[in-house]
Amino acid sequence: MHKIEVTSRRTPRVVEQALCLNDFEPLAERRLPRAIFKYVSGHAEDGATHRRNLQSFAERSFIPNVLVDVSRTDATTRIFGVDYASPFGIAPMGFSRLVAPDCDVLFAQEAARAKLPFILSGASLTRLEEVRQAGATSWFQAYIPGDEARILPLVERVERAGFDTLVVTVDTAVHGQHELAARHGFRSPVRPTADLAWQGVTRPVWLWRVLLRSLLTRNAPHFENMDAERGPPVFSRTLVRDIGRRSSLSWAHIERLRQRWKGKLVLKGVMSAPDARMAEKIGVDGVIVSNHGGRQIDCAQGSLDLLERIADQVDRLTVMFDGGVRRGSDVLKAVKLGAQLVFVGRPFLLAAAAGDRVGVEHALSLMKDEIARTMALLGINRLDEFDAVPLIRNGRG
Template sequence: MLSLDDFEQAARRRLPRPIFGYIAGAAEDNQSLRANRDAFARYGFVPRVLVNVSARSQQFDLFGRRYDAPFGIAPMGLSALSAYRGDIVQARAARASNIPAILSGTSLIPLEDVIQAAPGTWFQAYLPGDPARIDALVERARKSGYETLVLTVDIPVSANRENNVRTGFSTPLKPSLRLAWDGLTRPRWLAGTFLRTLLAHGMPHFENSFATRGAPILSASVLRDFSARDHLSWEHVARIRRQWPGALVIKGILHPDDAALAREHGVDGIIVSNHGGRQLDGAVPPLLALPGVLDAAGDMPVMLDSGVRRGGDVLKALALGARCVFVGRPFNYAAAIGGEAGVAHAIGLLRAEVDRNMAMLGINRLDELHPGLLRRDELPGR
């Protein structure tokens, strides 16, 4: 495994097609999925030379904590289907490397178990449909010891993920000939993830959309909160702000006006995101939305996810003003291939790329990055 993309090719061979398709796919025609990567290629570096870069450091501060690299692990649902205890191994690897990790609200492992295994993990919530259940879920996260709450706000309705239908994926995960055949022909996943999970922990199911752990389980299936969210508004954010004592982050903002509203409602940070291309197909890539959001965000930390695959991508986002970035799918694939050691290796690869690129750019610290080190649409051969 020499790059993050290598993990995807290996995971394609390791995982059943429905599960790999769920992770890899996006919405409708995958326009946003492709655009997220293409956006980084629209910027070229303009490095400085003959600079003493022997004192390089990737450390940065965020919400009162110093991290050792300017990237983290994005929230990804159902990670325990692709890797044994997938959410825990990702969170543990992030803690060991001192980078942030965000637990998904659609994790199949109780949020209490994850924070116990990896203190400092952030929790991402898909808000339930009524205030009482919102209050209860927020209180559950607080009592469990989470200090940073991430509200994902770009899911008023479920996306049109045709890819899931074509690959045979559904929630609940229904038995099918395709899934059975894929499991039998992928024995390392069958024995190392599915059967191991089943024997040690029972059938995986959603628990983190509810007020308490141990939510009702549908036999041989998973349970998820599909309550309507199309009525949720900034009033609900204000309610959560009054209740939540820690750092509050809004994920899924692309429009500058929403960044301004987040600031007005006392939000502590923003993650510019189009959900990895998994919601509104055709939504602008976060990298291209970043400058406008930064102008409206004031002094709030602005982060970014979607499309980051190389250390150069990390530095381009930071040069444009992001405080840090989050990476999703590659760390999921790394967990599927090598568990916690696989995730640690993936983190190490990306960290090494950031370090090399800092040296070649002519900088020692992340705060030396600025837009003047970039030119748009000026890559060799274009």
Template sequence: MSQRKFLSLRDFETSARRHLPRPLFEYIAGGAEDSASLHENRAAFSEFGFVTRVLRNVSGRSQAVDLLGRRYASPFGIAPMGISALSAYRGDLVQARAAAAEGVPMIMSGSSLIPLEEVIAAAPETWFQAYLPGETAKIEALVDRVDRAGVKTLVLTVDTAVLANRENNIRAGFSTPLRPSLRLAWEGLTHPRWMIGTLLRTIALHGMPHFENSYATRGAPILSSRVARDFGAKDHLDWEHLALIRRKWKRTLVVKGIMNHEDARKVRDTGADGLIVSNHGGRQLDGTVSPLRVLPEVVQAVGADFPVMMDSGIRRGTDVLKALALGAKFVFVGRPFNYAAAVAGEGGVRHAIRILADEVQRDLGLLGLMSISEVQRAELRDLACRNPPRR
């Protein structure tokens, strides 16, 4: 597929809507309940505007950043997304290789269908995101497995104490595992490029996909009429479990899903190396505010030297820079890269990364800035209150 028609990240979503079966597309695109937080994530960015500077020499500008002891080509990476290998052939591998080639990090989801060892072997700098199992023994076993695989950065997602109310999935006919039905068969037949190029190709070459990385051992198959996926009870997990992981995990530890400044302090004080402000892309508690709104207070709570990152709702280079201006050291983008992998493979993901990087580079120049370190709160105006920031 020609990549010339993809001019923005949004273009990949438009193409993926046609390419993917409706249940799968709605799973990726949807939020919880009424999707209030999903829409809020985008709306928050529109409430800030830039103040540009002119007649500055910006010919040598750079968007490279240092984060957690590594240097990246751009201030953004690929957020973790579950079952990416169902929307794109070898989706996790595709995203990891593309990210490595473009010099940005990719976070592999714990709800993935390719063994993490295979992805780390192909792209050793890939981060791995884990959902805490409900039992201490399973937590320790999973951490041991991630360690043996050679993962350098472990991302612990902590905002899933209970399962969200994903009404959208039910209405669209999506479940995990997928249950065979006439509706599902029809969706496959009416989307032959996906059916042949992704699902049947995967089964023929690699067997039936399973949830490979939720635990230390293999989980349920993605397609089953009987097997129920074992999510495990997690509502009893607390800060002691985070402390346990910090003691056991000797490499870089990042905690994802923080929205409260007091929780942010606890993450720092537990010994984590960084955190990601996130509302799970609007897929957990509907009505949660955008991470962009709480970002400044989280940064203030933990101090400027503690790496605070952010995801949820970023679609443009201007969004990246707004988050950085409000205190984020780095941001992650999810759904668009999933769509890019689905419709155009590894080349599509690389193209999507370049689109966003080109936007950031252009926007820096238009702002009159030379580097990411120059992106400050003074470059923004709150369009809701119309008052200039304090300097």
């Protein structure tokens, strides 16, 4: 098995330039080929849903309390019997090994070191067994096909590897239209072209540290975790056919999966209260309110606009969230509206692109610090004190 070495803990000067998560984007753009950067930072179609995700946070403001002793702030949260240091984690992201060396492994290790959750993506280019062994993550996200013969073997593989929380993405019946990435040369399957080759040459650090090292140590990158067996290479012409067939996935499949999977079961991509209630009815343990970061449907509401409605209409379901989170205050707004855990995706992938392991470490630290600082400035010590802090729509009083 490929050996993962822990790199130096000293923060490079380029990473120290990042004072917040948004600062990693221009740093990553300098290191990544244009096509890959546009894929990571991009969105579906015109980007309307992506913009709504961001705007929904800007439209809401807290009213803080003052003269409160906040000398002992504690952002600890407990999910599925596990205590985490702060109410956020790293969302699942595919193709990450094209951004930074062994990216999923370093996500797992840095999240564990920070006492935060990380969800390994089913679209990862690193075997789930390797990530599970190298890190401490127990969350795996799967793209379950609407094919009974393929579901059970995948579930058994995830179970054997030691994962105890299975996250099923349910908002990808078909692939979203990534026009921005395609215009800059990134398509799925990846098609080698002269333009892509030139983009790689103009990013020599990425070319050597990411692409060539990966090819030398692991051969061509494959989708390792779509099924029980190794999936197709990212360059395969039959990629969509091989990993697709999700358009027939239904509640009946989820019910049977619930009967088979003994660990915690979470549905990611739930955007309506009726769907959340159905998930609760059939015994699902949690949902992640999410529109896939605006990367699937481009005519949806911002995830935050639907969060409170969903959280208010379920009883036993653990409600989580992702979409548009860039600040610690964003995490706390989602918590105020009913999220018990908030996942953040692309900013951490951009941090990995900018500074590899120490980039991710720095990004996690920035977010933890922002959450603690914002809690103190709001006048609360613990997350269960949010009832005393109003959150209003700007201009509505």
